Amino acid sequence: MGHKSRKAVLYVTSFFVPPLAVYLRRGANNKHFGLSILLTLLGWIPGVLYAMYHVSK
Template sequence: MSSRCALLLEIIFALLLPPLGVCLRYGCCTAEFFVCLLLTILGYLPGIIYALYAIVLVNPDRDEYRDRYYTLA
C-alpha cells in the first residue's frame, strides 16, 4: 500500500504527464501504461481522466482476475 505522499506525487504527475503517473504506479510495460499513453496521444484530457482513474480508484494490489487465476492454478 502506498503512502499518502507517494499517492499525491502520482496524482500531480498524472495531471502534468498522465503516462508518467501511471508508470510510477504500475510500471512502464503494463497494459494500463499503454492505454494511458494511447489516450494521451489521442487527447490530453482523456489521458488525464484515465490516469486519475487508474491511480485513485484501481488498486493494483487487489486484482480480482489475478485472484481467480491463482485459485484455479
C-alpha cells in the first residue's frame, strides 16, 4: 500500500474509530493511545480531532 493510500485509510479510520487510528500510527505502548481512548469515551469529537492530529503528523 502506498504512502498516500495508507494516510487516506488512517483518516477514514480516525473518523469512525479514533483509537484504532492512533494505535495503527503510534502503537499500543504509548501514552497517545490511552489518551485517545479517554478522549473518545469523553466525547466522540475530541477523540476524532486528536486522532486526525496524530495521523497528520
